[in-house]
Each structure stands twice: as C-alpha cells, then as structure tokens.
Amino acid sequence: MSSFSIFTTMTNPEDRNDPWQESLNCYESLADEVVVVGNDWPYEFDWGIFNKIYQNGFDKCSTDWVMRMDLDYFIHENDIPKIRSSLEKYSEFPAIVLPQYQFFTLNRYQIKTKLCLLLNKKKFPEIKLNGGTDRMLATLNGELLTYKNVPQVRIPIWQYDSMFRTKRIIGEDRARFARAWHRTFGDYGDRGGEDPNIAFDAWFSMIKKRYAKHVFKSKISNHPEFIRSKLESLNDEQFGFSAFGLKESSAFEYFELPRELKKKYF
Structure with missing residues (x-):
C-alpha cells in the first residue's frame, strides 16, 4: 500500500479564525504523515511566497503520495478508504484531481472547481508547485497538471471558505x-x-x-x-x-x- 502525506500552511490560525484543530484532526485520521509549514509567513509579503512555502511543504513530505490542503479543506470520513484505493489505482500517474465543494453557509454549496491536490511524489519527485496565476498550482516539466491530463475522482474536498471569520x-x-x-x-x-x-x-x-x-x-x-x-x-x-x-x-x-x-x- 502506498504511503501518504498531507501538508498544509498555518499562520496565526487563532487570530484568523481558521478551523485548524478540526483540520488537523481530519488530516491525521487520513494520512500517514501531516506536515505543517508557513509558521514564519510574514504579515506583509509578495506573491512569490506561495510557491516557496508550498514547495517547502511538498519537499518536506517523506511518503509516496502528497496531498496539499488549505486549513479550510476537509475530506469526509466515509471517503478515506476511497482516497487510499485511488492512490493504488492511479499509481502510474503524476497526480489525481478532486472536485471542490465550496460552502459559504452549511446548507448550500457549489462545485467551484476541480483541484489537482494528490501528487505522486515517489514516481514524479520533480513536480513543482509554481503554476497558474497564483504561482502555486502543480506542474510537471513546466506543464500545468489539470483534469485534462491526469485522472479525476468523485471524492470531494469540502471547503469552508471564510465561514468562521468576522x-x-x-x-x-x-x-x-x-x-x-x-x-x-x-x-x-x-x-x-x-x-x-x-x-x-x-x-x-x-x-x-x-x-x-x-x-x-x-x-x-x-x-x-x-x-x-x-x-x-x-x-x-x-x-x-x-x-x-x-x-x-x-x-x-x-x-x-x-x-x-x-x-x-x-
């Protein structure tokens, strides 16, 4: 069975009302390793910091597969076995795409996008997190990894966008x-x-x-x-x-x- 890490960024989560304890509980129930980066993220910064911190998180993970998660991202407990089986099914691919359920209130959501979050570090260690306008999306040999060139699964990311903030x-x-x-x-x-x-x-x-x-x-x-x-x-x-x-x-x-x-x- 493939080993599996999750990395996330966390900076002053109490001040920002991030659901960090709940997130870490979720990640620890799912992954073999949880890596937290971004503790030293400066208050004032330039946009290039995303690539540096995300790449640092990817590089620190020591497992076969790596998943990037923001602190407002969750996996449903019923989907944990499906994640594991997907890693085996698509072991020859560089990445796997998942749909994002975006919530503003708990009673309604939309499929905002499809996220390339599961990354095959064992077979594709050269993956970089430097793509897209925000310079943080996964690329391989300069090509953006998306649902158009890697498999996608119906395992949603539940995102609670700013829901706990004032x-x-x-x-x-x-x-x-x-x-x-x-x-x-x-x-x-x-x-x-x-x-x-x-x-x-x-x-x-x-x-x-x-x-x-x-x-x-x-x-x-x-x-x-x-x-x-x-x-x-x-x-x-x-x-x-x-x-x-x-x-x-x-x-x-x-x-x-x-x-x-x-x-x-x-």
Missing part, C-alpha cells in the same frame, strides 16, 4: 492579500485595495455573485464529522452563520443549475 478579520485579511498582489503585479485586480473596508466590499461583491451558484443543498449531518460541532456553534458575527445576510436574501439562480450539474456529475 467582517473585521475578513477585511484585514483581504487587504493584506491585496497589498501582496499589488506589490508583485502592480495593481489590485479584483481585490479592491489596501484598505480593509474597500477590500471587504470587493470580496463581498464577489461572494454575492458566487452564492447565487450554490445550487446544491446540504444539512449538518452530511458534513464531515470533524467540522460538524464547529458548524453548529457558528454565531451571527461569523460569515458562515448567514453569509452576512445572504442566506435569507439570496436564492440560487435556476439558470445556473444545468452548468453546476454538469460539473458535479460529468
């Missing part, structure tokens, strides 16, 4: 990342600006558009057991409680349904 934490964090983007690329893109209020408004404008695409329903008992208690304890100052009011005021857009169904099942 408006203040989100605004400060988004502004910090906007400054990093500007420092590297010379503009703010869709990140608003360096001020927390401006950055928050830009983020929330994006969230409104995305939430309309959250066409699939869920309930607390469907979620991974590692995160259920934290979801149940959400309060009205945290984004995941009601998406700052969107849960009551925003219905999903029916014309998005065929597109989302295609992403989920094909």
Whole structure:
C-alpha cells in the first residue's frame, strides 16, 4: 500500500479564525504523515511566497503520495478508504484531481472547481508547485497538471471558505492579500485595495455573485464529522452563520443549475 502525506500552511490560525484543530484532526485520521509549514509567513509579503512555502511543504513530505490542503479543506470520513484505493489505482500517474465543494453557509454549496491536490511524489519527485496565476498550482516539466491530463475522482474536498471569520478579520485579511498582489503585479485586480473596508466590499461583491451558484443543498449531518460541532456553534458575527445576510436574501439562480450539474456529475 502506498504511503501518504498531507501538508498544509498555518499562520496565526487563532487570530484568523481558521478551523485548524478540526483540520488537523481530519488530516491525521487520513494520512500517514501531516506536515505543517508557513509558521514564519510574514504579515506583509509578495506573491512569490506561495510557491516557496508550498514547495517547502511538498519537499518536506517523506511518503509516496502528497496531498496539499488549505486549513479550510476537509475530506469526509466515509471517503478515506476511497482516497487510499485511488492512490493504488492511479499509481502510474503524476497526480489525481478532486472536485471542490465550496460552502459559504452549511446548507448550500457549489462545485467551484476541480483541484489537482494528490501528487505522486515517489514516481514524479520533480513536480513543482509554481503554476497558474497564483504561482502555486502543480506542474510537471513546466506543464500545468489539470483534469485534462491526469485522472479525476468523485471524492470531494469540502471547503469552508471564510465561514468562521468576522467582517473585521475578513477585511484585514483581504487587504493584506491585496497589498501582496499589488506589490508583485502592480495593481489590485479584483481585490479592491489596501484598505480593509474597500477590500471587504470587493470580496463581498464577489461572494454575492458566487452564492447565487450554490445550487446544491446540504444539512449538518452530511458534513464531515470533524467540522460538524464547529458548524453548529457558528454565531451571527461569523460569515458562515448567514453569509452576512445572504442566506435569507439570496436564492440560487435556476439558470445556473444545468452548468453546476454538469460539473458535479460529468
């Protein structure tokens, strides 16, 4: 059986309201080795740091397969055996792609993207995490690894995007990342600006558009057991409680349904 590591980044998780304890519990139940990097991530940084820290995490892992996970990523306990069997089934491939279930509130989600997270380090140690606009996606010999050139499995990544954060934490964090983007690329893109209020408004404008695409329903008992208690304890100052009011005021857009169904099942 192939050995398997998970690496993640963690910087001041208590201050950022990251579900770090729940995440690590999940990872430790799944992997043979869990590696944490990013403890020394500076408050002000440039975008190139992603490649450096992610590559450091990959390089530190000592197993056959490596999985990159953000602290808001979870695997369902029922899918753990499926992960293991996929490593054996696709042992000759450099990577495996998984769909991402993105949640803003616990009752709705969308298939946001397909993530190339499982990396075959044993047979392809030359894999780099330097691709894409964000310079952190997996590449092999300069080619981006995606669902178009590696296998994909129907084992979802459950992502709880900013759900446990307050408006203040989100605004400060988004502004910090906007400054990093500007420092590297010379503009703010869709990140608003360096001020927390401006950055928050830009983020929330994006969230409104995305939430309309959250066409699939869920309930607390469907979620991974590692995160259920934290979801149940959400309060009205945290984004995941009601998406700052969107849960009551925003219905999903029916014309998005065929597109989302295609992403989920094909």
